[in-house]
Amino acid sequence: MNINIIVIGSGSWGTSLAISTSYKFTTYLFVRDHKQAQIIIKDKENKKYLNNIRIPSSIHIITDLQKIIKLLINSKIIIILCIPISNLRKIVSELYNYIIKFQLFNISIIYTCKGLESNSCLLPHEVIDEVIPVDFIKYGVLSGPSFAQEVAIKLPTALTIASNHENLKNDIIKILHRDNIRIYTSSDIIGVEVGGALKNIIAIACGISDGLQLGFNARAAIITRGLKEIQNFGVKIGACPKTFFGLTGIGDLVLTATGNMSRNRNIGLEIGKGKCLKEISTYQLNAEGVKCAQAVLTRAKQLNIEVPIIEAVCDILFKGINPTFIVKKLLSKDSKTDS
Incomplete structure (x- = not known):
């Protein structure tokens, strides 16, 4: 046929x-x-x-x-x-x-x-x-x-x-x-969907970091710990942990968090340079990371999952909290095992 x-x-x-x-x-x-x-x-x-x-x-x-x-x-x-x-x-x-x-x-x-x-x-x-x-x-x-x-x-x-x-x-x-x-x-439909959804929010965080000129070390830390947040979220609702080390996990995250054509990263860059959401073009605001960030945070809280990077992005996007303050807040968190 x-x-x-x-x-x-x-x-x-x-x-x-x-x-x-x-x-x-x-x-x-x-x-x-x-x-x-x-x-x-x-x-x-x-x-x-x-x-x-x-x-x-x-x-x-x-x-x-x-x-x-x-x-x-x-x-x-x-x-x-x-x-x-x-x-x-x-x-x-x-x-x-x-x-x-x-x-x-x-x-x-x-x-x-x-x-x-x-x-x-x-x-x-x-x-x-x-x-x-x-x-x-x-x-x-x-x-x-x-x-x-x-x-x-x-x-x-x-x-x-x-x-x-x-x-x-x-x-x-x-x-x-x-x-x-x-x-x-x-x-693994769940794992592929979660990787695709949450990486956009982490990409915004990377853009904010780059806009603040915090360096490559900071970007690498955000990508790595961001991937952990994505994996924790996905596994909690039935995803396979290995999926997040494939194309739709780390692969999509790296591209979106570092690529110059990424609307999500570019939104973060603008915010890191001092703009607020209202000052960013409508085309960029259609980026999926902005649209779903609050929904992800809401569901994470329902599932009792810690997502500090995603929560930080929501605070900056929707509460207007200064990114520099958020960075200090994240860095002041207690040390924990890297796993």
């Missing part, structure tokens, strides 16, 4: 993944804004989010999701959700309605969002399980250290697909694994 790909989300990552899947498989890029869709078709590139990167003619730009799903009813459909977690519940609910309406039995969902839902403090798979009955469809999370621009121009990248369904993992390997993209597999 032929595989058709529908990418929902026309930002930089959605566009980049659509380009990547289109080399082997029929790919549709869903653009909700009709005007933006026409601009992309005319320019043959997504100048708003992925400038100077040509979109292949093999990608079909669409604005009517229901129409395409109905058209592909007799084929295998893999939907890749490249949307913020704030939109996940709404989009998955919409897809579930289509699945019921058209009696779709060959549809799978892959999501790439990183974070916790603000109000519920739920991870992405927990949101999906609330919307769609368990085991009703196959789903998985695609994550790993990756900047969309580098993937789009075919620079080497390694990603992880985590799912409880072997067939779906094999399908993603067929779709994405090629010369410049290496796909690894995992069954």
